[in-house]
Amino acid sequence: MNKIICFFISMTLLISCETDFNVNADWQEVTILYGLLDQNSETQFIKINKAFLGQDDALAMASISDSSNFNPDNLLVKIHKLKQSNFGSFDTLDFRVLSDTVVIKDEGVFPTDNNIMYKFYSPGFLLNNFTYSITVENITTGNLVSANTELVNGFSFETFNPSFDFGFYNSAIGFISKTLTWQKSTNGEIYQLDLIFNYTHDNDTNLYSATWSQPLVENSGGNLMNTQFDGESFFDFLETQIDINDNVVRRFVDLDIRMTVGTEDLQTYINVNQPYSSIVQERPSFSNINNGIGLFSARYTYLVSGIGLTNGTRNYIINDLDLSFQ
Numbered sequence: 001m002n003k004i005i006c007f008f009i010s011m012t013l014l015i016s017c018e019t020d021f022n023v024n025a026d027w028q029e030v031t032i033l034y035g036l037l038d039q040n041s042e043t044q045f046i047k048i049n050k051a052f053l054g055q056d057d058a059l060a061m062a063s064i065s066d067s068s069n070f071n072p073d074n075l076l077v078k079i080h081k082l083k084q085s086n087f088g089s090f091d092t093l094d095f096r097v098l099s100d101t102v103v104i105k106d107e108g109v110f111p112t113d114n115n116i117m118y119k120f121y122s123p124g125f126l127l128n129n130f131t132y133s134i135t136v137e138n139i140t141t142g143n144l145v146s147a148n149t150e151l152v153n154g155f156s157f158e159t160f161n162p163s164f165d166f167g168f169y170n171s172a173i174g175f176i177s178k179t180l181t182w183q184k185s186t187n188g189e190i191y192q193l194d195l196i197f198n199y200t201h202d203n204d205t206n207l208y209s210a211t212w213s214q215p216l217v218e219n220s221g222g223n224l225m226n227t228q229f230d231g232e233s234f235f236d237f238l239e240t241q242i243d244i245n246d247n248v249v250r251r252f253v254d255l256d257i258r259m260t261v262g263t264e265d266l267q268t269y270i271n272v273n274q275p276y277s278s279i280v281q282e283r284p285s286f287s288n289i290n291n292g293i294g295l296f297s298a299r300y301t302y303l304v305s306g307i308g309l310t311n312g313t314r315n316y317i318i319n320d321l322d323l324s325f326q
Helices: 002-018 058-062 231-241 264-272 311-320
Strands: 031-037 043-050 075-084 090-097 099-102 116-121 131-138 144-150 178-183 190-201 208-213 224-229 250-262 292-307
Touching: 031 131, 031 144, 043 075, 075 116, 090 116, 131 292, 144 292, 190 224, 190 231, 190 264, 208 231, 224 231, 231 311, 250 264, 264 292
Parallel strands: 031 292
Antiparallel strands: 031 043, 043 116, 075 090, 075 131, 099 116, 131 144, 178 224, 190 208, 190 250, 250 292
């Protein structure tokens, strides 16, 4: 009896060892697309990848460019300019075929040797009051991916004279804050304001920059919006971003102000993907890609360059910050 029991136990173990369980589902084509149209840029870039699945380690597969890249010869990528007709449908007025290019990217999990992007030149093509559609057709499999967006219709500050110097410090009153106001842009729901501090080193022709990004401002229903540069925080930012170096002499050049305006879809995507403070880590997903995953939307970049600083602010940087400015 004991021999019979041992025989059945042995057979059970052997069968268990020889059984392979396939934890991966059958592969299917999943297109991942990310792109933001900006009519203030001459060249538009779209990132198109594919989801990958395999038996190997995911990080190892991610480092291989063929795992996430389509063969560009197999994709036909188009941007269509659409106008709504009197009957409610959309008519195609014009289109652009995107070409593939390789763009250098920072080191990371995904490969840097073959970072494929798709681009097209847009002057005269991206205009307000039109709808733009992207289609990605895999000509070998017939798979078709699409998405639509409208553009952000411009931007300007309500009261802002770029010829006036910014003042963040006055010896008589101390630190000063600077407030910028603007009217809500058509299709613009989220606003990112950056202050860019430009400077040089002695005996060096390079221009160095430090970017101070302000908290995102979201539309809360009104047309008039604003953000504030805090005076004391401005100097804290410089001390944090510019290293102490007694071997160089630095000189302030000017400031740039950059406003980036995003659509409602971009606002939703950012909010959904923000870090969670709750112990519940599940989050809803957001994608506006038909038959794919990702985001196709628009932004508007507004840049003002050559802004100066008041003498009081410059003197504080030179005399009160240990950053070697002259």
